[in-house]
Each structure stands twice: as C-alpha cells, then as structure tokens.
Amino acid sequence: MPQPNPLGRTAPATDGAPLAARGNGQDWLVSWHPPGERPAGRAHGANGVCLAGAELVLISHDGVHFGLPGGRPEGDETDLETLCREMREEACVRVAEARLLGHVRSECVAGHELGLVLVRSFWCAEVLVGDWRPAHEVGHRRIVPAAAARDEVREYSDGSARIVARALTEAGLT
Known part of the structure; x- marks a missing residue:
C-alpha cells in the first residue's frame, strides 16, 4: 500500500467540477457544491473540520x-444531527457551533x-475536546495546529484529496 501524501499544495475542488475518485473497489465522480446548492442524491452523512x-x-x-x-446518518437524522453524533463517536469531541x-455529490x-x-455535507465545527476513549471503528486521534492542516491531513492524490482541500479552504485553513 502506498504511503499517503499530505495535502500540501493540492488544488481545492472547484464548484460542480467532476473529479475521479476510487473507493471500495469502485470508481466515482465526486464534485463540490456550495451550501445553498445541495445536489440531488441519497443523504450519505457528514464530515467535520473540527477546530478546538x-x-x-x-x-x-x-x-x-x-x-x-x-459518518453516515442513522434513522431520520438531519445532516447536523449526524455531524454532532459522529464527532462525538469518532473523535470524542462535542460540537459547540457548526457552519455548513x-x-x-458522489456518483x-x-x-x-x-x-x-x-x-x-461538510461542516466547520467549533468543538470541545473530550478524553480519548475510542468506542467505535476509529482507533487513533491527533490534535494538531490548525495552521498545519494541509501538512497533517493525509489522503490519496485523487478527487477525494481535492474535496478535502476545498473543505479546509472553506473553513479558512488555507
């Protein structure tokens, strides 16, 4: 398995531009859409740029x-409810405030x-960090200087890296 690279100078995704990504043995086209432009498709969860x-x-x-x-929604959760629950379960943090x-969109x-x-959905969340007590599938947590986000986030160099770069840019972490 190749060692993942930090995002570094990865160009952020542009609005609506399809980018190739691979996941779970499948090929996907992923695209970024601003908050007021939720594309059609099945709700698939929420991710958070969690800042303490x-x-x-x-x-x-x-x-x-x-x-x-x-992570993914449970039952009829809203995107925000999914965000709050997943942040608590995966990162042991509590969301104090969140901004979409x-x-x-992934096809x-x-x-x-x-x-x-x-x-x-992707969010910027101000969080309160709790004790690290992993109880779900996530086994590791790191808390790093926000200014070093592009050096610390490690993704493969496909469309998903450009999506994450866009989320960090939107959160003000350029």
Whole structure:
C-alpha cells in the first residue's frame, strides 16, 4: 500500500467540477457544491473540520491515514444531527457551533453500485475536546495546529484529496 501524501499544495475542488475518485473497489465522480446548492442524491452523512481554538482534530482507522471525522446518518437524522453524533463517536469531541461549508455529490460510475448518487455535507465545527476513549471503528486521534492542516491531513492524490482541500479552504485553513 502506498504511503499517503499530505495535502500540501493540492488544488481545492472547484464548484460542480467532476473529479475521479476510487473507493471500495469502485470508481466515482465526486464534485463540490456550495451550501445553498445541495445536489440531488441519497443523504450519505457528514464530515467535520473540527477546530478546538487554534487546533484541528483528526482521526484515523490505521494510524497512517489521518483525515476529517465523519459518518453516515442513522434513522431520520438531519445532516447536523449526524455531524454532532459522529464527532462525538469518532473523535470524542462535542460540537459547540457548526457552519455548513458545502456538499459533495458522489456518483458511482463503475462497480457494484453503478449509478448510485450519494450526497455528504461538510461542516466547520467549533468543538470541545473530550478524553480519548475510542468506542467505535476509529482507533487513533491527533490534535494538531490548525495552521498545519494541509501538512497533517493525509489522503490519496485523487478527487477525494481535492474535496478535502476545498473543505479546509472553506473553513479558512488555507
């Protein structure tokens, strides 16, 4: 498995531009949409740029790939309810305030979910950091200077990296 690179100078996604991404053995086209332009598709959860003052909270399943916490909705949760629950479960933080940054539309173009369209919300959340007590699938948490976000977030160099770069830009972490 290749070592992931930090986002560094990865160009942020532009509004509506389709970007190739690969996940779970499938090919996807992903695109960024501003807050007032929620695209059609099945609600697929929320991710948070979690800020505790001047620090950024990141999570990892493997201790190598660090990224933004997030997850899928349960029941009839709203995007904001999903964000708050997932931040608590994955990162052991409590959301004090949240601002919607935008939405990501993902369309499966090759694989067993061909044609499926998912929509995920991205938020900037001011959080209160709790004790690290991982109880779900996430095994690692890092709290880093927010100013170093692009050096600390590690994604593969496909469309998903450009989406995360856009979320960090929208959150003011350029």
